[in-house]
Structures are given as structure tokens and as C-alpha cells.
Amino acid sequence: MQAAQTQVAAHNQVAQAATEAAQSVEKSSEKASQSIEQQGKRLSDFATKVDYTLRQTGAYFHMGTAAWQGVLRDVQDMYIGINQAIKQLNADTENGGNIAMSLAKAEAYAISNAHKLDNVTLNNLNQAIDKAKQKMAQLAQEAANARAEAEKELLRAQGRDDEVARLEQQQKIEQLRKQQAAAQKSGNRDAANDYEAAIVASNKAFEERLRREAEQREQARLEAEQREREKAEQQRQRELEKQQREQERLEQQRQRELEKHISNQSVQVNMQTDFSRLSAAIQKRDDVIADAAAQKLLSELEHSILQQR
Structure with a gap:
């Protein structure tokens, strides 16, 4: 009976602390499923997750010790950080933010806390990681396709x-x-x-x-x-x-x-022939005139001599 009461008290304490932590995150994350009621009523979704991790890691061993509050706060901060990482990764994946940085952060949470997380949170984290990886692969493929098309365009231009x-x-x-x-x-x-x-x-x-x-x-x-x-x-x-x-x-x-030259030569020959004939005729005429003049002169000389006698 005492053990049961101690367990209920522990659950209530976890629930109360978890509820307070959840209320500080509700403005930026999904609302808690239900409020916590006293004396063993069902815990909220967030408190259930915290309770699961405390059980999974054996952290209830620290309950009642000076380390208890620190242990409890670490588990709460872990869930708060993971939920924020999931939300940020999904937003970057959908809206084209810095996926690589958010993905690295989410993967770090998954690697270091996979054995501590409840199935729902772990599945949500893995789904966000897978979706981001698919988006990164899609972007890489689109870039590779764009480069390949540009290279083909250049090759076509070069024949x-x-x-x-x-x-x-x-x-x-x-x-x-x-x-x-x-x-x-x-x-x-x-x-x-x-x-x-x-x-x-x-x-x-x-x-x-x-x-x-x-x-x-x-x-x-x-x-x-x-x-x-x-x-x-x-x-x-x-x-x-x-x-x-x-x-x-x-x-x-x-x-x-050649024909023109021959024709010119003929003309020159004809001209030379005609000129020779003309010269001969003139010479003959001159000879006749000279003979006549000489005869006339002789006649005049003879007549003059006869008169002197």
C-alpha cells in the first residue's frame, strides 16, 4: 500500500512538473491532450512521455534526492528541444529554410536519445528527418538535372x-x-x-x-x-x-x-606606186619644158649672132 502511494505521488509530481513545462511550450507547439488531475488520474500526453523516459532510464531512482529536480528538468528540456527541432525541421522542409542545419540538429537528437524516447515522439522525429532527407535529395536531383540540361545545351551549341x-x-x-x-x-x-x-x-x-x-x-x-x-x-x-x-x-x-596591217601595207604600196608614176610624169614634163627652153634659148642665140653679122 505504501509503495503504491509512493508511485502515485511520483506520478503526480512528474505530471505537475511536466504540465508546467508543457504550458511554456504550448504557444509554439501542439496543445497537451488533457490536464492532470490529482490522485492518479490520467496524465497529459507530455507528462506521459516524460514518465516513459524516466521509467526507461531508471531515473525514478533519484526521486527524493537532491538530484531529482535536475533529472526531471533534463528530461523535460529534452522533449521540449526535440519538439521544437521537429517543428523547425518541418517548417524548413516545407518553406525552404536552412534544412541542412535543422536536419543536423534533429539527427543529433535522434542519435543520442533514441533509446529514451517514447514511440510517438521517436516516430515523429524520424518522419521529419526522412521528409527532410527526401527534400534534400529532391533539391540535389533538381540541381543535377539543371546542370545536365545546361551541359547538353552547351554540347548542342558546339555541335x-x-x-x-x-x-x-x-x-x-x-x-x-x-x-x-x-x-x-x-x-x-x-x-x-x-x-x-x-x-x-x-x-x-x-x-x-x-x-x-x-x-x-x-x-x-x-x-x-x-x-x-x-x-x-x-x-x-x-x-x-x-x-x-x-x-x-x-x-x-x-x-x-594582221589583216589591218596587210591592208595598210597595200595602201602604202599603192601610194608609193602612184607617187613614182607622178614623179616620172613630172620629170618627163620638166624634161620637155627644159628641152623647149633650151631650144628657144639656142634659137635666140643664133638669131642674135646672125643679126650681128
Whole structure:
């Protein structure tokens, strides 16, 4: 009977202390489930958690000693700190706060106090941690995707389409690997095997596509070279024709100049011939005039001599 009364008194003391601590936190956390009544009535949710930890750690051994208040306050502060850590972590996860810092704090609570906490608090803490880790993983994946897209955009701008195709294939295989891992984790061997077959088929299809595209590029290259050769040959023919036309033009010009020269020579010869004839005629005329003048002079001399006699 005495032991029972002592236990009830201990519960009431824990409940009273827990209630006072809970009331200081209620403004920033959820309300306590019920108020504590005297003489063994059901404890509040917060007091129940404190009571569980005291029992789990054997801390009731300190009840009635000088260390009791400190032990009780430590347990209360632990729950207050954990509840605040859970609330802060959930808020940062939802609103984009400093998740890493809040996550580190929550994980520290979980590591050092997992064996002390009641199941509800421990589950809430683990759920907040898991949710935050998922958010961090999501942010990391989004950042990786953004970087991959930027890298592919750069490769496309540089004309490196083969590397773009390989990056896209790598991303596809990574996604299939994740799905395969999830199937294996769930114990679905058939699905895991199907994913493995899909990965093998996808890689084969990708390599076949690369081979076919390489053949097409090679064929296109050969055709382009053939067109260039034909174009060069056509250009060469045009140049030859142009040179031939130029030679013909020069030959015709030379021929015309030669004909002109010959014509000029003929004119000069004709002019020289006509001039010679004219000169001969003039000379003959002059000779006739000179002879006539001489005869006249002789006649005048003879007449003059006859008169003198």
C-alpha cells in the first residue's frame, strides 16, 4: 500500500512538473491532450512521455534526492528541444529554410536519445528527418538535372550531338536502375528482372542507333565529297572554256590586226606606186619644158649672132 502511494505521488509530481513545462511550450507547439488531475488520474500526453523516459532510464531512482529536480528538468528540456527541432525541421522542409542545419540538429537528437524516447515522439522525429532527407535529395536531383540540361545545351551549341545522346542515354539508364532498385527492395524479382532486360535492350538500341547514324554520316560525307568533286570538275570545265574563248578572242583580234596591217601595207604600196608614176610624169614634163627652153634659148642665140653679122 505504501509503495503504491509512493508511485502515485511520483506520478503526480512528474505530471505537475511536466504540465508546467508543457504550458511554456504550448504557444509554439501542439496543445497537451488533457490536464492532470490529482490522485492518479490520467496524465497529459507530455507528462506521459516524460514518465516513459524516466521509467526507461531508471531515473525514478533519484526521486527524493537532491538530484531529482535536475533529472526531471533534463528530461523535460529534452522533449521540449526535440519538439521544437521537429517543428523547425518541418517548417524548413516545407518553406525552404536552412534544412541542412535543422536536419543536423534533429539527427543529433535522434542519435543520442533514441533509446529514451517514447514511440510517438521517436516516430515523429524520424518522419521529419526522412521528409527532410527526401527534400534534400529532391533539391540535389533538381540541381543535377539543371546542370545536365545546361551541359547538353552547351554540347548542342558546339555541335557535339553524339555526346548529348550519350548523356541522355546515361540519364535514362540511371532512372531504370533506380526503378530496378525499388523493385528489388520491395521483393518483386520479376519486376527487377524486367528492368534489367529493359536496361540491356535500351543499351543495345542506343548502340545500334549510334552505328546507324555513323553510317548515315559517313554516307553523307561521301556524297558531299562527290558533289564537291563534281562541282570542282564543272568549275574546271568552265575555266577551260573561258580560257578557250579568250584564246579564240585573242586569235581573232590578232587576225584582224594582221589583216589591218596587210591592208595598210597595200595602201602604202599603192601610194608609193602612184607617187613614182607622178614623179616620172613630172620629170618627163620638166624634161620637155627644159628641152623647149633650151631650144628657144639656142634659137635666140643664133638669131642674135646672125643679126650681128
